[in-house]
Amino acid sequence: xxxxTFIRILTGIKLVSNNVSVVENFNNKALITxxxxxxxxxxxxxxxxxxxxxxxxxxxxxxxxxDELTLTLxxxxx
Numbered sequence: 001x002x003x004x005t006f007i008r009i010l011t012g013i014k015l016v017s018n019n020v021s022v023v024e025n026f027n028n029k030a031l032i033t034x035x036x037x038x039x040x041x042x043x044x045x046x047x048x049x050x051x052x053x054x055x056x057x058x059x060x061x062x063x064x065x066x067d068e069l070t071l072t073l074x075x076x077x078x
Contacts, residue, residue, distance in 0.1 A: 001056055001077045006030060009056065009075075012049075019068075028078070029058075034071040 010032065014020055019035035039062075041047035054060055059074040 001075060003077045005056070006075050006077055009053065013053075028076060030075045030077075032071075032073045032075070034073070035065065035068045036071065037068055039069060039071075 010020075010022065010030075013032065013034060017034050017036050021033040023031045039050065041050060053073070056075065057073045058076045059072075061070075061072040063070050063072075
């Protein structure tokens with residue numbers, strides 16, 4: 001993935017949640033941690049967007065953390 005694509009994805013994520021942590025440029029990788037109360041796909045477009053986000057990741061993990069979900073996403077670029 002190109003870095004520009006990653007920046008576009010990150011901008012979209014930040015529109016959804018303010019609880020976003022990013023570690024970037026770690027051996028051409030970026031690690032994103034998102035804390036959200038829930039992941040809801042209310043429309044087919046939202047479901048496709050989430051599936052597309054997961055397909056761009058080289059690694060992902062979704063786990064409960066108290067009253068929230070913690071999503072950990074890793075991206076690699078060229």
